[in-house]
Amino acid sequence: DSGVTQTPKHLITATGQRVTLRCSPRSGDLSVYWYQQSLDQGLQFLIQYYNGEERAKGNILERFSAQQFPDLHSELNLSSLELGDSALYFCASSVAGTVNNSPLHFGNGTRLTVT
Amino acid sequence: GNSVTQMEGPVTLSEEAFLTINCTYTATGYPSLFWYVQYPGEGLQLLLKATKADDKGSNKGFEATYRKETTSFHLEKGSVQVSDSAVYFCALIKTGANNLFFGTGTRLTVIP
Helix, strand or coil, X not given: CCCCEEECCEEEECCCCCEEEEEXXXXXXXXXXXXXEECCCEEEEEEEEECCEEEEECCCCCCEEEEECCCCCEEXXXXXXXXXXXXXXEEEEECCCCCCCCCCEECCCEEEEEC | CCEEEECCCCEEEECCCCEEECEEEECCCCCEEEEEEECCXXXXXXXXXXXXXXXXXXXXXXXXXXXXXXXXXXXXXXCCCHHHCEEEEEEEECCCCCCCEECCCEEEEEEC
């Protein structure tokens, strides 16, 4: 058990809809990272927050947004969903702001299916 | 740019066989290199890492050596077990950066 909790585990929704994925980091971790894992794109970094502030941005679409709350949990919002957004979305957390200083601990992911 | 190229799978081995999963990278500067493992239904777990040239990362019988001259970080294990069946990801990060670049993953299946 990594200590990172993601909810829900599975999500099925229709095109055009909006969903929110939630992540609770490991106790004591200040950084939260979001990754998208799809069959054709592999594992892609989306965005990182550190202690409530956006720290780094990757291949995140404009239709997607995220935030980290004062209690350090994070939410990833996906809107105007398309079939191609179907993927496994992972949250990871770490103590420090850079990966070199502390390893990432991954949650078990949220599997999103857009129909 | 930064990228990681991994040996394509799937790889199927018999128990106690020798494992090699190739990984080569392209990066500016001196990245740190990682191997992550993903067991069925779970998130990724850090398996081992190396932060500078000639470093050897090791864990649970797995090893990988950071070879700057060949820009490689091949994963090896002398004798695999059924419980090693998983997907293995090679990854890199530039010093001070915040995002890991992952390879596409290699699925390993070990049969008794």
